[in-house]
Amino acid sequence: MIRTHNCGQLRKTDVNKEVKLVGWIHSRRDHGGLIFFDLRDREGLTQIVFNPQQMSADIFQEAEKLRSEFVVNISGKVGQRPAGTENPKLPTGEIEVAASGLEVLNPAKTLPFEIADETEISEEVRLKYRYLDLRRPRMKKNIMFRYRTVKVIRDYLDGQGFIEVETPILTKSTPEGARDYLVPSRVHPGNFFALPQSPQLFKQLLMVAGMEKYFQIAKCFRDEDLRADRQPEHTQIDMEMSFVDQEDIFALCEGLMTEVFKKTLSIDLKTPFPRLTYKEAKDKYGSDKPDLRFGLEFKDISSLVATADFKVFAEIIKNQGVVKAICVPGIAGYSRKEIDDLTKLANEFGAKGLAWFKINNGTIESPIAKFFKAEVLNSIKELMGAKDGDMILIIADAPKVVAESLGRLRSYLGDKLNLINKKEFNFSWVVDFPLFQYNAEEKRWESEHHPFTAPNYDDVEYFDTDPGQMRSQSYDLVLNGTEIASGSIRIHRKEIQEKIFSTLGIGPEEAKEKFGFLLEAFEYGAPPHGGIAPGLDRLTTIMLGEDSIREVIAFPKTQKAVDLMTDAPGQVGEKQLRELHIKLR
């Protein structure tokens, strides 16, 4: 090894030791007759001092030529800093290394930006020079935090009897779900592998194989448009267990999260995490991943206003619509324009209008108040728990539109009015998802989760009469309004699987062609099994208080799915295409 210590290591107890340090020149303070450098490696910073009276003139001259980010090898003696010159900001701040030897291992051009958290740099520049961006303390911290998280996960699951198994990256395209990334087969002209959207089928086959407890830190690929929380490739903590029910999965996942938060952030999570059904979540928050760090719960006021003189509401209720409201504290002073902005937001999500009641001096002010009897207004006020200074926002529409638009208003106001405690980590389970959802465009039923999700066995009577009514044994883990894990108990019996396929309009032939290997496997003794897959990127993003998963991914892609550093994707030559039997059009 070139070095004897790292740059975060030396303390007062090391004074007078002869040491060798390597690293990057982090900063330079040249006093002419005396030069200070902060030398940086992964572990920290150590001040190096070059004093011409204590070294050869040659070396001092060399030191004068050092610039930012040169990679150097320093030898010297650890010294206690003179009284009053200690730096309390550095763990190594009580000492410095008096250099006696210097070797430039590699010079560096002037960097496009400084290696410091304080400098704001456009993401475009950061991604082009990602290897420099990762030198910055924040990014280094994020990447190392991610590693520690994964390490805790592996240790925990190992302790629980799980084994990590790798599954193929080159696999088969499956219908439904996201768009696949395809890889052409050279050996089989016209045939393609698909990159896995998740190891779903393989982990179920590992259960059939008798592995009982499987996990994998698994890369998943989806060729869909990107967002702050979506990249074309992301990492799941993929888990599957045999002989379990929903409760076992919850307990495992709660144990895992508790361990992770304890070991990485020293935070004690309270378990069990609260649960709410999909229906409750939609009814009260308009979302299947509600942010429960703040209230603004929906209240259904349909029955209160159904018989009032206000025709708009009455009509909507008559046509299977609903009227729901949230009570927003302290915004009764909102101007016309501010209310217009809220209305515009509601419009974006399909609501035709936004009604409002301002509570001032105990009375309700609203352009539509005159249509309601005093006792109706009072009942609404009471139901909403509205106080002076509050404003009740009301949306009347089809249930889906009300949920989406009022839900969006809720999130917007929760953020805008600072109702959210940013330090809180609020976990909850959302359970009893519907088994199917109807695709009106294609006039067919689709799986809400995936086609291997077990139904809630209390609901199987609806298979032929009302599939939309059926609940599934699938569940999401929600953290601060983000879905961070999704899973289900799987079907392990052939006849139920066939029933699902027939509801989805997948005939026996098609099922055999697409999932034949899985269905066949189920005929050789498949244990009951289920699993869950937390998203590592989303989880660590929230834990670190970042706004985008790009901040926890070493080499992420832009919104156009491009890697600005490597310039991928790129063109390939005619020879490569010919070998793959591909002709561009």
Added chain:
RNA sequence: GGGGAUGUGGUGUAGUCUGGUUUAACACGCUGCCCUGUCAAGGCAGAGAUCGCGGGUUCGAAUCCCGUCGUCCCCGCCA
């Protein structure tokens, strides 16, 4: 596919609405010189930008118009 924001020396911004007192300003960085206790070192001097790209309007465009490209946020999409 759609909506919105944005692009000015190496980096981050001001200037753009209201075209001309701009020879495009400021901070950081960079270069040179001075400097023995700094740690966001300090002082002095200096270099560095055809204002994303293309076209148009105009006597005159960073500024107005059209197109185009990149980046970001959102909708659709993401079992």
